[in-house]
Structures are given as C-alpha cells and as structure tokens.
Amino acid sequence: MQSDNPTAAILVIGDEILSGRTREGNAHHLAQVLSATGFDLREIRVVADDEDQIVAAVRALDSSLGGAFDLLFTSGGIGPTHDDITADAVAAAHGTVAEVDPEARAILQARCDRMGTELTPNRLRMARIPVGARLIDNAVSAAPGFSIGNTHVMAGVPEVFRGMVDWLIPRLAAGRPVQSQTVEVRRGESEVAEELKAVAAEFPDLSLGSYPYHDERGWGTNLVVRGLDAARVGVAMDALKRRLSL
Amino acid sequence: MQSDNPTAAILVIGDEILSGRTREGNAHHLAQVLSATGFDLREIRVVADDEDQIVAAVRALDSSLGGAFDLLFTSGGIGPTHDDITADAVAAAHGTVAEVDPEARAILQARCDRMGTELTPNRLRMARIPVGARLIDNAVSAAPGFSIGNTHVMAGVPEVFRGMVDWLIPRLAAGRPVQSQTVEVRRGESEVAEELKAVAAEFPDLSLGSYPYHDERGWGTNLVVRGLDAARVGVAMDALKRRLSL
Numbered sequence: 001m002q003s004d005n006p007t008a009a010i011l012v013i014g015d016e017i018l019s020g021r022t023r024e025g026n027a028h029h030l031a032q033v034l035s036a037t038g039f040d041l042r043e044i045r046v047v048a049d050d051e052d053q054i055v056a057a058v059r060a061l062d063s064s065l066g067g068a069f070d071l072l073f074t075s076g077g078i079g080p081t082h083d084d085i086t087a088d089a090v091a092a093a094h095g096t097v098a099e100v101d102p103e104a105r106a107i108l109q110a111r112c113d114r115m116g117t118e119l120t121p122n123r124l125r126m127a128r129i130p131v132g133a134r135l136i137d138n139a140v141s142a143a144p145g146f147s148i149g150n151t152h153v154m155a156g157v158p159e160v161f162r163g164m165v166d167w168l169i170p171r172l173a174a175g176r177p178v179q180s181q182t183v184e185v186r187r188g189e190s191e192v193a194e195e196l197k198a199v200a201a202e203f204p205d206l207s208l209g210s211y212p213y214h215d216e217r218g219w220g221t222n223l224v225v226r227g228l229d230a231a232r233v234g235v236a237m238d239a240l241k242r243r244l245s246l
Numbered sequence: 247m248q249s250d251n252p253t254a255a256i257l258v259i260g261d262e263i264l265s266g267r268t269r270e271g272n273a274h275h276l277a278q279v280l281s282a283t284g285f286d287l288r289e290i291r292v293v294a295d296d297e298d299q300i301v302a303a304v305r306a307l308d309s310s311l312g313g314a315f316d317l318l319f320t321s322g323g324i325g326p327t328h329d330d331i332t333a334d335a336v337a338a339a340h341g342t343v344a345e346v347d348p349e350a351r352a353i354l355q356a357r358c359d360r361m362g363t364e365l366t367p368n369r370l371r372m373a374r375i376p377v378g379a380r381l382i383d384n385a386v387s388a389a390p391g392f393s394i395g396n397t398h399v400m401a402g403v404p405e406v407f408r409g410m411v412d413w414l415i416p417r418l419a420a421g422r423p424v425q426s427q428t429v430e431v432r433r434g435e436s437e438v439a440e441e442l443k444a445v446a447a448e449f450p451d452l453s454l455g456s457y458p459y460h461d462e463r464g465w466g467t468n469l470v471v472r473g474l475d476a477a478r479v480g481v482a483m484d485a486l487k488r489r490l491s492l
Contacts, residue, residue, distance in 0.1 A: 016457055018287045019424065019472065020278030025269070027292075032266030041264045043299070044292035046273075049455075053289070080436040081456045082443040122439035140460065159460050178265065190326040193368040197328040209295075210327045211262055214386065214405050226265065 001207035001226055005040040005175030006070040009061040012046040013054055013076040013086050014156055026075040026154075026161045033165055038174035042069055049077055054089035064149035065093065071172065076156030078145065080122040086153060087146075091130035094148050101129035104144050111142035137167040179230040181237040183246060188212065188219040195243040196223060203227075203236045247453035247472055251286040251421030252316040255307040258292040259300055259322040259332050260402055272321040272400075272407045279411055284420035288315055295323055300335035310395035311339060317418065322402030324391065326368040332399060333392075337376035340394050347375035350390050357388035383413040425476040427483040429492060434458065434465040441489040442469060449473075449482040 010030055016022040027044045034041045043061065047053040054077075059065045062072040077086030087098040104127035105119075112119045126143035129135065136145030136154060140163045145154040147168075154164040185192060189212040200208040206227040213220055223240060227233045256276055262268040273290045280287045289307065293299040300323075305311045308318040323332030333344040350373035351365075358365045372389035375381065382391030382400060386409045391400040393414075400410040431438060435458045446454040452473040459466055469486060473479045 015453065015455055016470070017274075018277060018290070019426075020274060020281045020287075021426075021470065022457065023271070023274040028263075028266060028269040031264060035266045041266075042294060044258075044264070044290075046290035048288060079456075079458060081439045082446055083455060120436060123436045125439075126436075141465075157458055157460055180265075180267075190366060190369045190372075193327040193371075200328055207261065209261055209329060210325075211268065212325060212403055214403055219387075224262070224267065 001178075001228075002205040003040050003175065003178075003228055005038050005228075006173065007068075008034055008039045008041050008071040008073065009043040009045070009067075009069040010041065011054075011057050011061060011072060011074045012044065012156075013049060013074060014046070015048050015083070017046050018048055025158055026156065029158075029162060030073060030075075030165055033169055035178045037169055038176045038178075039071065039172075040175070049083045049085055051085055051089045051092065054086065055093045058090055058093035058151055062093075062149055062151045064151075070150060072151045074151065074153045075161055078126065078143070078153060078155055080125045084125070087128050087130060090148065090151055090153055094130060094132075094151070096131045096148075098128040098130050100124060100127045101133075101135070103135060104129050107135075107142050107144060136164050139163045139167065176228045178226055178228065179233045180224055180226040181233050182222055182224045183237065183241060183244075184220060184222050185244065185246070186217070186220045189221050192221055192223065192244060195240065198243060199236060199240045202239065203232070206233060206236050208236070208240070247424075247474075248451040249286050249421065249424075249474055251284050251474075252419065253314075254280055254285045254287050254317040254319065255289040255291070255313075255315040256287065257300075257303050257307060257318060257320045258290065258402075259295060259320060260292070261294050261329070263292050264294055271404055272402065275404075275408060276319060276321075276411055279415055281424045283415055284422045284424075285317065285418075286421070295329045295331055297331055297335045297338065300332065301339045304336055304339035304397055308339075308395055308397045310397075316396060318397045320397065320399045321407055324372065324389070324399060324401055326371045330371070333374050333376060336394065336397055336399055340376060340378075340397070342377045342394075344374040344376050346370060346373045347379075347381070349381060350375050353381075353388050353390060382410050385409045385413065422474045424472055424474065425479045426470055426472040427479050428468055428470045429483065429487060429490075430466060430468050431490065431492070432463070432466045435467050438467055438469065438490060441486065444489060445482060445486045448485065449478070452479060452482050454482070454486070
C-alpha cells in the first residue's frame with residue numbers, strides 16, 4: 001500500500017509472554033488504533049525483561065537513535081518490582097539514566113494521599129523516569145509512562161496501557177487513516193488467487209490481502225482491500241467482486 | 247532463570263497482524279509448547295509480507311546464519327496467493343532459491359486426486375520449497391511447511407500451524423521442560439515487591455515474576471516461580487509464601 005503515513009513499531013517487554021503464560025493483547029489493540037488514526041505499523045517485537053535485549057531493540061526501532069521507524073511504542077516493565085527494568089533500559093538506549101522525577105513523584109504522592117497509603121521505596125520506583133523524558137498520563141493508577149526521543153513507554157497492564165494510548169495518540173502527528181473493505185467467500189485461497197492477483201496488479205497503490213480460515217463447513221477466505229482513499233478502495237473492491245462473479 | 251535449553255525465536259509474517267485485522271495466536275500457542283517441551287523462547291517478531299523485512303529477520307534470528315538463537319520458527323505466508331512470499335524470502339536469506347519440490351508436488355497431486363480437483367498453477371505455488379529444505383508434514387490440508395538451516399517454516403492458518411507444531415516439535419532435540427508454580431494475591435504489586443525481591447536474590451537460578459491485574463475488586467497480582475527443577479521451584483515458592491504470610 002502506498003502511504004507516507006508515519007511508520008511505527010511496537011516493543012512488548014515481558015517474560016510472561018515468551019513463557020506462554022500470558023497471551024499478548026496490547027499490541028493488537030494498539031495496531032487497531034494506529035491503523036484507524038493514520039500510522040503505518042511495520043513491526044512488533046516481544047523481548048524478555050533483559051536490559052541488553054531491550055536496549056538493542058530500542059536502538060534498532062527508534063529513528064531518533066538511527067533505528068528503522070518514525071515512532072516506537074513500548075508496553076510493559078514499568079511497575080514497582082525488581083524485574084521492572086524498562087525505564088533504566090530505555091534510558092540507557094537513549095544515552096541517559098533514570099532518576100526520580102519530581103513531577104512523577106508528586107503524582108504518586110497525591111495518589112498515596114488520596115488512598116491513605118505510604119509512598120514506599122517500591123512505589124517510588126515508579127517515579128524513576130529517564131532524564132529529559134516527558135510524562136504520559138495514567139488515568140487508571142497514576143504511575144506515569146513517558147516519551148523520550150521517539151520512544152513512547154507505556155504500562156503492560158491492559159487497562160492502564162489502553163488509558164495511556166487514549167491519552168497519547170491524539171497528541172502525535174498522524175497521517176491519514178487506513179480505509180478497508182472486506183468480502184468473505186466460501187472458497188479456498190487457491191480458488192481466488194488468480195482474480196486477486198489481477199486486481200492487485202491493476203491497483204498497485206492499494207494493498208490486497210487474502211486471509212483463509214478453516215471451520216466445520218470447510219475452507220473460506222476473507223478478501224481485504226486497504227488504502228488511504230475510500231473511493232479508490234471501493235473501486236478496487238467492485239473490480240474484485242466482478243472478477244469473482246459476486 | 248539459569249537454563250542451557252536450546253534458545254528459540256518466533257517470526258510471524260503477515261500484514262493482517264500489523265493492520266490490527268487479526269489478533270495473533272500462533273506465537274502464544276507455540277510459546278506454551280516450547281516452555282513445556284524444553285526450549286527457551288527469547289524473542290517474537292511480527293513483520294509484514296515484505297521480502298526485505300523477512301530476509302533481515304531470518305538472518306538476525308537463525309544461528310545457522312549468524313543470528314541470535316538456536317532455532318527459528320516462522321508462521322504465515324506459505325499459501326497460494328501473490329502475497330505469499332515466505333518461501334522465496336526464507337530461501338533468499340539462506341542463500342538459495344525456492345523451486346517446485348517433487349515430493350511436495352506429489353503430496354499436493356495426491357490431495358487433488360482425492361478431492362477430485364486440479365493441481366492448478368496457484369495450488370502448485372504451495373509446492374515451491376527452498377532447494378535443500380526438508381518438508382514439514384501438514385495433516386490438515388497437505389501443503390507442507392519446511393525446515394532449512396535452523397529455520398522451521400509453518401503455515402499461518404491456526405489449525406494448520408498447530409498440526410505442523412505437533413509434528414515438528416517431537417523431532418527436535420529439546421532440553422528440560424520448565425516447571426512453574428503460581429500463587430495469586432489480592433494485593434497490588436507494590437505490596438509484594440519487597441518479599442519477591444528477597445526471594446529472587448535467594449534463588450538466583452530461578453525466575454520470579456509478578457503479573458498484576460486490575461478487575462472490579464481492585465488490584466491483584468499473580469506471583470510465578472519458574473525453573474528447570476520442580477523441587478527447587480517448590481522450595482522457592484514455600485519461601486515466598488512464608489514471607490507473604492500466606
């Protein structure tokens with residue numbers, strides 16, 4: 001698909017995904033938001049709670065560090081426990097260190113005051129922010145995310161992650177939302193490959209995909225046309241349906 | 247966690263994941279199988295149906311090409327349509343080309359004969375295998391996957407992927423399965439961080455993780471101890487419960 005939308009990557013940080021304990025869902029949620037907003041998601045990576053792996057991934061993916069994509073979003077590893085090392089690792093990747101941030105500390109203190117709890121050393125860990133970063137609001141549980149360079153660091157708990165996405169994305173300079181149309185056929189992919197290829201060749205500016213599935217009735221395929229211009233997507237879908245006699 | 251289990255990565259290939267259309271599930275399934283079998287999954291990547299991205303990822307991840315991990319498993323892009331380019335891209339990464347493989351062709355021909363259909367040029371695309379690769383059996387829909395170097399290429403349709411995993415994994419030299427124990431507490435992570443850190447320091451050969459969640463009753467945390475020795479995992483879990491007065 002031809003697009004000059006800003007490009008993006010997602011880095012998910014967490015042993016629990018790699019061990020199979022948790023099925024990742026934050027990347028899927030953000031992928032939908034990015035498509036609908038006008039960012040072109042090009043890669044998702046999942047790495048362990050391991051400083052070397054995180055640093056290498058941030059450098060490979062954040063264009064401000066010579067990496068491949070305009071924007072990098074991360075999920076996970078900013079909680080209060082010993083294995084929450086994302087702030088330190090992202091700081092290291094950006095050539096700085098994480099320190100207790102006065103604004104973040106005030107946010108956590110205010111929450112503790114409201115809840116009638118203490119700002120313990122463990123809770124204070126969540127105010128450790130790379131020097132030079134801007135905070136990302138956390139409407140659910142106060143402890144903020146942060147942005148440094150083109151890296152946007154968010155929490156792993158799905159409810160908190162979604163809140164941060166809702167706050168952050170409207171503040172970024174987006175391109176044009178992706179338009180898509182889907183048609184479902186009860187045929188295998190092989191039976192539509194010819195027609196799909198012909199329409200793809202006719203509309204090189206659009207993306208045409210086929211997504212087969214198998215259920216109790218046998219094979220079916222979803223055919224999807226995607227592009228930045230809704231009218232053009234419609235013309236291509238009409239052409240595809242004509243070729244498939246739908 | 248100390249482990250000399252073989253290391254592994256998963257590469258998921260497919261625009262539909264990055265566009266947010268499809269929530270990826272194959273990597274989660276394989277992550278569970280690898281943990282239970284004795285492989286140490288270290289990274290998951292999702293890239294587009296893009297030859298350059300696939301080639302770069304295969305080279306970065308497959309140790310036989312100087313990449314980071316002992317084994318690489320891929321999912322997606324081996325169907326019959328124009329955007330199924332995984333066989334060609336993996337071949338290119340391994341310095342060879344994909345050609346119609348006689349054994350794969352015979353498998354597809356036999357299936358077409360059984361189904362009373364033709365082995366059309368589109369279907370024959372699914373017999374294109376990198377020269378020098380070994381086939382991976384497909385019990386669901388015949389069209390095989392393949393292994394080349396340390397890269398194991400499987401289909402994206404979940405039912406087919408699972409069948410290929412079931413066939414392939416027992417044929418690989420595994421290490422020791424991961425043992426794990428979990429305890430759930432109705433407290434936030436901050437309230438268990440101290441105890442968790444102390445036990446983690448006492449058992450440096452194990453992995454201790456905390457996975458917070460938020461529901462209608464407020465915050466809770468799952469505490470997980472993982473390691474290769476079940477007795478040692480049990481000892482660490484007992485120590486953790488003692489510290490938490492559970």
